[in-house]
Structure formats: structure tokens, C-alpha cells
Amino acid sequence: MKVSPRLEHLVLGYLYTELRGSQINDVVRQLTQAGVALYEVRVRTNVGSAGFALSDLDEVYTVCKRNRVKIRFIRREGMPFVLRSLRRRKSMAVGVALFVAILFACQSVIWQVNVTGVDSEDAAAILHVARQTGVFPGAFKQSLPDVTKMQVTLQDRLPSMMWIGVNIVGTKVKIQALKKVEGVQSLEDNPHNIVAARPAVIRKVFATRGSVKVIPGQTVQPGTLLISGSLGDGAKEVPATGTVLAEVWYKSDVEVPLHVAQSVLTGVSVKFDTLQIGSLNLRVWGWRNPDFKAWFDEEQDTTWKLWNFQVPAVWRQVTRYEATKQEVLQSKNSAIQTALTLARQDVLSKPARDRTILGQTVLHTEVAHGKLYATILTRVEEDIGTIAPIPVQPPTPDENKTQS
Structure with a gap:
């Protein structure tokens, strides 16, 4: 069994069909000779199944009709079918687009700036200086300065503080500060x-x-x-x-x-795709959840830029390999x-x-x-x-x- 490439699934479209007839083997042979790539091929007497790219549908239909083999579509995958489904449900498509836009906006903006470790008067001074450096509720995360540079700037402008640490977690900026103790001379x-x-x-x-x-x-x-x-x-x-x-x-x-236990791959794997927006990770393709007791993930990320703006979304293609423990001396x-x-x-x-x-x-x-x-x-x-x-x-x- 050979699994179709994920890129072909997502862009060109993919069809998985059931074949019925006495000439299924001839159909498979003729399609292979014609250069049609078949995937997940199974043949049992007069019943079989096979998957192929949407662009090869005309060739498959012609060969099956010539050999009097009936076709029944079992599974349709890929962007053409997703877009056709969304066109039928325009309100749903608008809702999904609006949800993604709102989610994108929420994950791209700083909502809270908290200061801990000092009293309210010093915290107000730190927040004032932080605002001058571009850190305030409503600021875009992409426009924030580097954390190390931010810490150095705050330390330089607030000499009364012995230490200032900045940590960005999701849509929150946490600033920890420690004030100098006056009148104490260091050894x-x-x-x-x-x-x-x-x-x-x-x-x-x-x-x-x-x-x-x-x-x-x-x-x-x-x-x-x-x-x-x-x-x-x-x-x-x-x-x-x-x-x-x-x-x-x-x-x-x-x-x-x-005696050392090592992880060894069994050769069994599944593929799925996720869309990560900020801290939210959504699975958008590949719904099979195998019962792997142990596994190893191979990830390939795709990011996008609009001019100089880095889109805070990552398309991640994951291949999950099943692993098993093996004791080695x-x-x-x-x-x-x-x-x-x-x-x-x-x-x-x-x-x-x-x-x-x-x-x-x-x-x-x-x-x-x-x-x-x-x-x-x-x-x-x-x-x-x-x-x-x-x-x-x-x-x-x-x-x-x-x-x-």
C-alpha cells in the first residue's frame, strides 16, 4: 500500500474509489502503463479499490468504461472539494473566516502588562517607561522590541531598580523587578x-x-x-x-x-496537518488517531510573510512514526x-x-x-x-x- 503525497491531497484533490467488475486487474495495468499514479490499491476477485489524483479522473473513467468496470466514489479529499462545500454553505464560510480573523487579532495583540516584585508607586513608574518603549495593552506583538533589549532599556532608565526581568507569555507581558536597598554598601x-x-x-x-x-x-x-x-x-x-x-x-x-532501553521505529506511520495560531493548535487535515504507545514526530513548518510583517500562523505537516522500546546491552x-x-x-x-x-x-x-x-x-x-x-x-x- 502506498499513501498519496499530502501536497497532492491539499492542492490538486484526491479521490478514493471502489471498483467492481471482472477486469479490475486489466484496469490497474492499463492505468499504470498510461502513467496514472494509483495509491492504496486493493484487489479481491471482482471487487477492488484505488485512489488517484483528481486530475486523472477522465483517464480513469475512460479506462474503466472500456473494460466495463463500475466506479463508486468513497472518499473525496483536497482543496477543490473543500471550496465547493464552502460555496454551498456561504454563511458557514463567512463564520469560519470571521472566527479566524478574530482569533488572529486576539493572538496578535498584548492584552495585559503586569509588574510584580515592587510597590504600586514603583510599578507605575515601570509601566510608564515600558509604554515609552512600546510595551502597553493594545500593542502588536510583532512590534515589540527584543526581550533582552527591553530589559536593558528598562534597567538603564530606572537606576533605582537592581534587576528587571521581562517575560512574554501568550498575550501577556510579565515584568518582574527588584528594587535596590539604599544605604547598604557591597563588599x-x-x-x-x-x-x-x-x-x-x-x-x-x-x-x-x-x-x-x-x-x-x-x-x-x-x-x-x-x-x-x-x-x-x-x-x-x-x-x-x-x-x-x-x-x-x-x-x-x-x-x-x-542494559539500555532504546526507541526503535516499527515502520508504521500516519500523517496529519495542523494550523498553529499563537498558542492555539488546530488540526485541519488527517483525523486518524492511531493507538501508538510510543511515537516520534517529524515536523515540517510553513510560515508566511506579508511584506515585512510575519504572519503569526504556522502550517505544520506532521509525520508520526510508531516506536517501540527495545533493550540493548x-x-x-x-x-x-x-x-x-x-x-x-x-x-x-x-x-x-x-x-x-x-x-x-x-x-x-x-x-x-x-x-x-x-x-x-x-x-x-x-x-x-x-x-x-x-x-x-x-x-x-x-x-x-x-x-x-
């Missing part, structure tokens, strides 16, 4: 040192302010002074700034199952590679700045209970500096004598 603004946050071996030091106290190749422990904010010789203390890149080691204990080497990847992901997920993987070493492996247990050492280059206050220096003996 970063006070004179301070930069010390090591963890054991490491120094690789590179870039100091923009302060005095460097370590050299490449030096091993440091947590709390070791890296960049000093005390310049000495009676100079004013400063906030030390800079980057200290060092080699750090992470040990990860990873479990990898050797992977080798030990493959499991080790998976363990290395998991260890790498574990290290990269930890909070740090300027982190780069230098290498990985498998320290220990063991296979037991259908799993691979591995201990992996990951070598990383990262910024190990952290802010620490400058210790108060005790008075010198000369200062004590002077005070006495």
Missing part, C-alpha cells in the same frame, strides 16, 4: 583581598587592581592569599580585582546501566565513555567562572548487578578567587611604646 566596594576558594595549582594570574602574591605552578590551599588589596608602604587599601586561573580536580562516582568501553560524559556534565554544572575541562582520568571501574561503577578524576581550569576582608594588622612594638 565588592570595600577594600578586600582575593583568596583561594579551594585546593589548586596556579596556572595564570591577571590582576587589574592589587598586588599579586602567587606565581604559576604554585600549589595553594583554601584561604591562601592570591591578590592583596593592601599595597603596603602606607598606601591606601583598595578592592583587589582580577582573575586567578588554576588547575582544580573533581572526583565523580558514576553509575551507568549496561552496551559494551564496557561504551559504558565508560558514557560515564566520562556524565562526569563532565556533573563538573560543568557546578557554579564557577571561566571553567575549561583540561582532561579526564578513569581511576576505577567495576561491573556488578548489571551496572558499571566508575570513579573519574576530571582536571579543570577555573577561576578560584573569592573575596575576603583584609585582616587587621596588630600594632607594632614601636606603636605600643608611643601609646604608653
Whole structure:
């Protein structure tokens, strides 16, 4: 069985017919020789069925009449039949068009702009600035500035806010803000040192302010002074700034199952088409809903533009393939590679700045209970500096004598 192309269904029209007569096989052979594409062909003695494009109707009718085979139309698909049906029901067509137009208008306009995280006075100020940037109820979504650009603009025009986040959900714009706490000085603004946050071996030091106290190749422990904010010789203390890149080691204990369930396609598939307008998804073609326990969708989207305006509608052709779970036994080497990847992901997920993987070493492996247990050492280059206050220096003996 071969399924007709979806484009032919939608544009040219498609007919599915029942054939009755003793010469059905001859009809199929003659139509094939004449270059007529037949789909979903089934023949049982004197009864059969076949589908073909609407443009081939005259040829099919002529061959069937010549062989005294009767035709009965079972299914009609495609735009020609849809349009003919709509012409018979003009009021319904107008209603559908009006519904789509209203739906399109509703999904293309911002209806609400909400501000959370601040009091009503600050919220009114944020809404005023947002309106100046083009964000207000009634604005077209296509005319809104980029979210990142919007956040930067609001932050620049509202210096009293410590953070502003913008999120567009459907027809709503949600603005979250956090106001600065006045009178609180950040530790970063006070004179301070930069010390090591963890054991490491120094690789590179870039100091923009302060005095460097370590050299490449030096091993440091947590709390070791890296960049000093005390310049000495009676100079004013400063906030030390800079980057200290060092080699750090992470040990990860990873479990990898050797029996892995994978999804395998069975070869059975169905096709359907949907029209997505904003957040609304309407199925417009292909009504068969197979009972697939698992599946994989292959999607092909078509969008439209009117001049420079992007139409907020997407025609999506979906091919849904049936899938089934199949257990696969992977080798030990493959499991080790998976363990290395998991260890790498574990290290990269930890909070740090300027982190780069230098290498990985498998320290220990063991296979037991259908799993691979591995201990992996990951070598990383990262910024190990952290802010620490400058210790108060005790008075010198000369200062004590002077005070006495």
C-alpha cells in the first residue's frame, strides 16, 4: 500500500474509489502503463479499490468504461472539494473566516502588562517607561522590541531598580523587578583581598587592581592569599580585582546501566496537518488517531510573510512514526565513555567562572548487578578567587611604646 503525497491531497484533490467488475486487474495495468499514479490499491476477485489524483479522473473513467468496470466514489479529499462545500454553505464560510480573523487579532495583540516584585508607586513608574518603549495593552506583538533589549532599556532608565526581568507569555507581558536597598554598601566596594576558594595549582594570574602574591605552578590551599588589596608602604587599601586561573580536580562516582532501553521505529506511520495560531493548535487535515504507545514526530513548518510583517500562523505537516522500546546491552568501553560524559556534565554544572575541562582520568571501574561503577578524576581550569576582608594588622612594638 502506498499513501498519496499530502501536497497532492491539499492542492490538486484526491479521490478514493471502489471498483467492481471482472477486469479490475486489466484496469490497474492499463492505468499504470498510461502513467496514472494509483495509491492504496486493493484487489479481491471482482471487487477492488484505488485512489488517484483528481486530475486523472477522465483517464480513469475512460479506462474503466472500456473494460466495463463500475466506479463508486468513497472518499473525496483536497482543496477543490473543500471550496465547493464552502460555496454551498456561504454563511458557514463567512463564520469560519470571521472566527479566524478574530482569533488572529486576539493572538496578535498584548492584552495585559503586569509588574510584580515592587510597590504600586514603583510599578507605575515601570509601566510608564515600558509604554515609552512600546510595551502597553493594545500593542502588536510583532512590534515589540527584543526581550533582552527591553530589559536593558528598562534597567538603564530606572537606576533605582537592581534587576528587571521581562517575560512574554501568550498575550501577556510579565515584568518582574527588584528594587535596590539604599544605604547598604557591597563588599565588592570595600577594600578586600582575593583568596583561594579551594585546593589548586596556579596556572595564570591577571590582576587589574592589587598586588599579586602567587606565581604559576604554585600549589595553594583554601584561604591562601592570591591578590592583596593592601599595597603596603602606607598606601591606601583598595578592592583587589582580577582573575586567578588554576588547575582544580573533581572526583565523580558514576553509575551507568549496561542494559539500555532504546526507541526503535516499527515502520508504521500516519500523517496529519495542523494550523498553529499563537498558542492555539488546530488540526485541519488527517483525523486518524492511531493507538501508538510510543511515537516520534517529524515536523515540517510553513510560515508566511506579508511584506515585512510575519504572519503569526504556522502550517505544520506532521509525520508520526510508531516506536517501540527495545533493550540493548552496551559494551564496557561504551559504558565508560558514557560515564566520562556524565562526569563532565556533573563538573560543568557546578557554579564557577571561566571553567575549561583540561582532561579526564578513569581511576576505577567495576561491573556488578548489571551496572558499571566508575570513579573519574576530571582536571579543570577555573577561576578560584573569592573575596575576603583584609585582616587587621596588630600594632607594632614601636606603636605600643608611643601609646604608653
